[in-house]
Amino acid sequence: MELPSNFQVFHVMFLLVLIFVRHCVSSHPETLQESLDHFSLPDNFLFGMASSSYQFEGSYLSDGKGLSNWDIHTHTPGKIIDGSNGDIAADQYHLYPEDTDLMDSLGVSSYRFSISWARILPRGRFGDINKVGISYYNKLIDSLLLKGIQPFVTLVHYDIPEELEERYGGWLSPRCQEDFGYYADICFKNFGDRVKYWTTFNEPNIQTIKSYRSGEYPPCRCSSPFGNCTHGDSEKEPFIAAHNMILAHATAVDVYRTKYQKEQGGSIGIVLDCIWFEQISNSTADKLAADRAQDFFLNWFLDPIIFGNYPAEMSKILGSTLPKFSSNDKEKLKNGLDFIGINHYTSEYVQDCIFSVCEPGTGASRTEGLARRSQEKDGAPIGIPTDVDWLHFYPQGMEKMVTYIKKRYNNKPMIITENGYGQLNNPNLTIVCHDIERVEFMSSYWDSLLSAMEKGADVRGYFSWSLLDNFEWTYGYTQRYGLYHVDFTTLKRTPKLSATWFKEFIARYKVDKSQM
Numbered sequence: 001m002e003l004p005s006n007f008q009v010f011h012v013m014f015l016l017v018l019i020f021v022r023h024c025v026s027s028h029p030e031t032l033q034e035s036l037d038h039f040s041l042p043d044n045f046l047f048g049m050a051s052s053s054y055q056f057e058g059s060y061l062s063d064g065k066g067l068s069n070w071d072i073h074t075h076t077p078g079k080i081i082d083g084s085n086g087d088i089a090a091d092q093y094h095l096y097p098e099d100t101d102l103m104d105s106l107g108v109s110s111y112r113f114s115i116s117w118a119r120i121l122p123r124g125r126f127g128d129i130n131k132v133g134i135s136y137y138n139k140l141i142d143s144l145l146l147k148g149i150q151p152f153v154t155l156v157h158y159d160i161p162e163e164l165e166e167r168y169g170g171w172l173s174p175r176c177q178e179d180f181g182y183y184a185d186i187c188f189k190n191f192g193d194r195v196k197y198w199t200t201f202n203e204p205n206i207q208t209i210k211s212y213r214s215g216e217y218p219p220c221r222c223s224s225p226f227g228n229c230t231h232g233d234s235e236k237e238p239f240i241a242a243h244n245m246i247l248a249h250a251t252a253v254d255v256y257r258t259k260y261q262k263e264q265g266g267s268i269g270i271v272l273d274c275i276w277f278e279q280i281s282n283s284t285a286d287k288l289a290a291d292r293a294q295d296f297f298l299n300w301f302l303d304p305i306i307f308g309n310y311p312a313e314m315s316k317i318l319g320s321t322l323p324k325f326s327s328n329d330k331e332k333l334k335n336g337l338d339f340i341g342i343n344h345y346t347s348e349y350v351q352d353c354i355f356s357v358c359e360p361g362t363g364a365s366r367t368e369g370l371a372r373r374s375q376e377k378d379g380a381p382i383g384i385p386t387d388v389d390w391l392h393f394y395p396q397g398m399e400k401m402v403t404y405i406k407k408r409y410n411n412k413p414m415i416i417t418e419n420g421y422g423q424l425n426n427p428n429l430t431i432v433c434h435d436i437e438r439v440e441f442m443s444s445y446w447d448s449l450l451s452a453m454e455k456g457a458d459v460r461g462y463f464s465w466s467l468l469d470n471f472e473w474t475y476g477y478t479q480r481y482g483l484y485h486v487d488f489t490t491l492k493r494t495p496k497l498s499a500t501w502f503k504e505f506i507a508r509y510k511v512d513k514s515q516m
């Protein structure tokens, strides 16, 4: 059989197979414009699967692990919609050899996971290092490397030792900067001989908003009208926590650069949630509002880390509410990353609230930048709604988002650290595993990504969220993002159609490369 010569042919063939398999195909439009004909991915491009400790590991108190803020949160009645928790989750703590084999069979070149801070330092800096925790990650890292899979490690993916929260208020205290540096140092020292990709935080922009503005994530702090909490200040605390996280990032990067990077030869970055903000009309005011929405969401973190300062629009609107960086901080922050990790899933419309009156809604308040965000315009959704309320299928957002970051940050190396599609739970395995919508989602977003890369965007990798169905934070087990289905009673992993698709996609790329 002749091998398909470009991406379109491959994609069409795959869809034909799907039609044969499943008779009915969803009505999503197919975007097949791009091809790999005259374009090859860079050498060492990372094809990966993504995960995080709390969502995957389970074993929440095994082998000396301390309680995390998420252990406390999920064990508080009413916080998780199905009343579930991550005590067992996908049990990767025990099943990592099987999961490594699954990834090996897909042909991926990297696995993105996070380290549970409370597994390494059960009491943060107030206690000892847990040797069994170190040993778990050593075993995981070694099993990956044995299969030629590069570990890609996040230091904090939302979960931190509860003791830090109780002693000094976690991210609200500058104390956490130093403590994070201490934890990071232990990780670089123990794992850095084998780990060549580090990121400090996963989505600190989501974490600060959900923990301190809406109060949905621990420590559940907020004030009216942003949420219903017993403590907090939605207009001040998100900026304080973010400031501490930005400086904590700088502290860890400084430790890595001064003590380890030269010898270990790895790179370090940060992962942000990236929503593409589409101006709702062609008016100049709405154009500026869309820019402002990025300032208050993404550039809030990336500007300080790359340029040493918050975006000018933020300072202008927030005044003295926005913490300031000392000249010392600015020096430390300068050029504070090697690559930008991009989690991209969805897009939203943005409407100006400075020159016109907005209805209340996300983004409309002064503290959020007076740029109202919405998933619809005149009653019509942006893109195509999916099973997951916040996630709309809008593949063109990928190219636009990557191009925006490329321009603003002078084409710093970028890695797509998450992209994926969620399905609602369905007890019928046949239906859940025929995830043709996920295949269309991934292939369309890939087309869009390739289009940005063909125009010069320096993208070095793509990680699919996620390897397995897992614990989806406040949604518990009601949503499934895995390329492998997990039966949460037996923990059995079953490949979905998307696993087969991704495997063939990666293999086809590898074939292409060898033919050149």
Ligand SMILES: *[C@@H]1O[C@H](CO)[C@@H](O)[C@H](O)[C@H]1NC(C)=O
Binding pocket: 228, 229
């Ligand atoms: C806020 O939370 C309290 C305590 O959980 C509850 O009694 C009250 O009804 C909530 N108020 C609103 C407006 O949701």
Ligand SMILES: *[C@@H]1O[C@H](CO)[C@@H](O)[C@H](O)[C@H]1NC(C)=O
Binding pocket: 279, 280, 281, 282
């Ligand atoms: C903006 O203008 C372009 C080109 O004139 C047009 O294609 C597009 O539909 C307009 N968008 C909106 C939101 O009005």
Ligand SMILES: *[C@@H]1O[C@H](CO)[C@@H](O)[C@H](O)[C@H]1NC(C)=O
Binding pocket: 428, 429, 430, 431
């Ligand atoms: C699951 O769904 C498939 C396809 O719709 C159907 O043929 C099958 O009978 C269902 N199985 C069960 C156990 O309901």
